[in-house]
Amino acid sequence: MGCAFTEQTTPGVSRLKPYQPGKPIAELARELGLDERNIVKLASNENPLGPSKKVLVALEQAFQDLTRYPDGSGYQLKQALAQKLGIDTAAITLGNGSNDVLDLIVRAWVSPGDEVVFSEHAFAVYPIATLAASGTPVQVPAKDYGHDLTAMASAITEKTRVVFIANPNNPTGTWLNRDELRVFLDKVPDNVLVVLDEAYYEYIKEPAYPNGLLWLESYPNLIVTRTFSKIYGLASLRVGYSVSSSQIAEVLNRVRQPFNVNSFALAAAEAALDDDDYVERSRMVNRDGLIQLTEGFQKRGLDFIPSLGNFITFDTGRDGEQVYQALLRQGVIVRPVTGYGLPRHLRVSVGTEDENKAFLSALPKALGKAV
Ligand SMILES: *Cc1c(COP(=O)(O)O)cnc(C)c1O
Numbered sequence: 001m002g003c004a005f006t007e008q009t010t011p012g013v014s015r016l017k018p019y020q021p022g023k024p025i026a027e028l029a030r031e032l033g034l035d036e037r038n039i040v041k042l043a044s045n046e047n048p049l050g051p052s053k054k055v056l057v058a059l060e061q062a063f064q065d066l067t068r069y070p071d072g073s074g075y076q077l078k079q080a081l082a083q084k085l086g087i088d089t090a091a092i093t094l095g096n097g098s099n100d101v102l103d104l105i106v107r108a109w110v111s112p113g114d115e116v117v118f119s120e121h122a123f124a125v126y127p128i129a130t131l132a133a134s135g136t137p138v139q140v141p142a143k144d145y146g147h148d149l150t151a152m153a154s155a156i157t158e159k160t161r162v163v164f165i166a167n168p169n170n171p172t173g174t175w176l177n178r179d180e181l182r183v184f185l186d187k188v189p190d191n192v193l194v195v196l197d198e199a200y201y202e203y204i205k206e207p208a209y210p211n212g213l214l215w216l217e218s219y220p221n222l223i224v225t226r227t228f229s230k231i232y233g234l235a236s237l238r239v240g241y242s243v244s245s246s247q248i249a250e251v252l253n254r255v256r257q258p259f260n261v262n263s264f265a266l267a268a269a270e271a272a273l274d275d276d277d278y279v280e281r282s283r284m285v286n287r288d289g290l291i292q293l294t295e296g297f298q299k300r301g302l303d304f305i306p307s308l309g310n311f312i313t314f315d316t317g318r319d320g321e322q323v324y325q326a327l328l329r330q331g332v333i334v335r336p337v338t339g340y341g342l343p344r345h346l347r348v349s350v351g352t353e354d355e356n357k358a359f360l361s362a363l364p365k366a367l368g369k370a371v
Contacts, residue, residue: 011112012134019124023333034331040358041333042349045170045311047233049285049352052278055234058271062264070263077261080270081241085213090246093253096260098199098227098240102164103129104252105195105223105242109161110135117155118164119147121172121340123197126164135161145305145313146174149184156192163188166197167212168204171337171347173307178210185219193248195223199240200309202231202279203286209308213243220245228265230310231282232272237265286310289350296360300367305345313337313347316367320346326366332359 007014022043029036078089095101102125110116112134118126120142127137136159140152147165156163165184168175176184181196188194196212212224227240239261242252272278293312297304304314316323320343324336327346335347348359 010134012131016128016131017339019128020336020339022335023328025333028328028331028333032329032331039331039333040351040355042311042351042355042359043333043335043347044235045230045309045349046235047231047282047310048289048350048355049233049278049282051233052272052275054271054275054278055268058267059264062267065263068263070259070261070266072258074261074266077239077266077270077273080273084273085243087213087216087243088246091216091243091249093242093244093249093256094261094266095240095242095256096262096265097229097238098197098225098242099125100238100256100260101225101240101242101252102126102195102197103132104255105162105193106130106133106135108251108255109193111161113159114161115157115159116162116164117152117160119152119166119169121145121169121337121342122147122164123166123170124339142172144174145172147176149176149180153184153187156188160192162193162195164195164197166199167210168200168308170199170309171311171313171335171340171342171345172305173309173311173313174305175204175206175209175308177208179208181210182215185215185222188221190221193221193223194219195225195242197225199225199227199230201226203283203310204308205283206308216243216245220247223248228269228272231279231286232269233278233282234265234268234272237262237268239265239269285352286350289353289356292353292356293348293350293360296356296363300360300363311347311349313342313345315345318344318367320344323366326368327359327362330362330365332362332366334359 025039074094078092082089106129110133115136115138116130117138130137140155223244225242229235
């Protein structure tokens with residue numbers, strides 16, 4: 001109390017609440033005096049397979065250049081991405097996680113008082129980035145836990161600079177099909193940026209799920225973001241990117257830190273892109289795990305939100321925070337989503353078969369009943 005600096009922040013920062021990350025394994029081990037090996041963390045949508053062998057080899061080589069600054073242009077990774085995705089390198093902006101790119105977008109285009117539109121229950125970084133720039137967050141009520149695109153289009157005003165769409169959304173796992181999104185993109189004025197956040201794109205084989213990259217030519221106001229944190233298994237290294245018109249990428253390049261992606265992240269991401277087997281295995285483990293968890297919920301009579309991501313959000317039917325705490329006491333870390341307006345729900349990431357089993361086994365006790 002009484003510190004002038006807590007009162008002298010910018011207007012947006014005064015309303016800002018810090019991002020709540022998943023509880024680290026080491027922290028729970030310390031708190032409960034448990035062995036880290038007995039803790040299952042299904043709280044941050046991480047790849048449960050451990051790193052790709054190709055990535056480990058690339059990292060070892062990267063140590064040779066430890067004393068040098070990274071390649072600030074990310075030349076090699078951009079080349080590899082361009083080739084993989086069939087796009088121009090000038091369309092790519094690299095970030096310290098895709099989180100960084102989301103932040104750059106707001107910093108480049110949102111002045112204090114400008115509006116940023118996103119959905120209720122959508123990814124927490126959208127309001128955080130908006131408020132950090134003293135923009136005005138415009139949260140549109142969700143429909144069936146997902147984005148209500150009709151309402152979102154109606155929420156766009158003269159002051160709107162950016163609309164964020166997560167497809168699929170985290171933490172709800174809800175998704176928008178090709179037709180719905182196209183209708184929406186047609187409605188958005190040319191001078192409003194649409195950020196299509198495809199953090200889980202590589203997991204998805206659903207035919208009606210759209211690839212945003214195919215729309216970049218038709219919609220010059222579109223920015224697609226993706227990440228190496230999820231299926232590529234590089235959450236710790238922080239690397240993500242956006243694909244957009246080269247003019248938009250040029251603006252983002254002005255505001256980013258000169259070396260926002262470090263050498264290890266660059267080398268690892270390039271190697272990860274080249275490991276198709278790892279990606280395929282990750283997709284299979286996720287597909288099987290989603291089925292395992294879904295069946296587990298059904299068997300226990302619990303409602304869940306069908307998900308295309310590497311996580312599922314389920315309805316505990318009671319105070320989610322208490323169930324979360326009761327799972328922690330059994331060494332299982334999931335994610336409370338009260339901050340997302342879902343106080344009864346919990347989000348569980350898809351783990352290995354054994355991890356999913358450990359979670360499902362701990363669930364009845366945590367719910368206070370024998371099922
Ligand atoms: C995980 C996630 C990201 C990616 O975050 P990184 O900064 O790349 O680790 C972005 N958007 C959504 C919706 C996510 O769930």
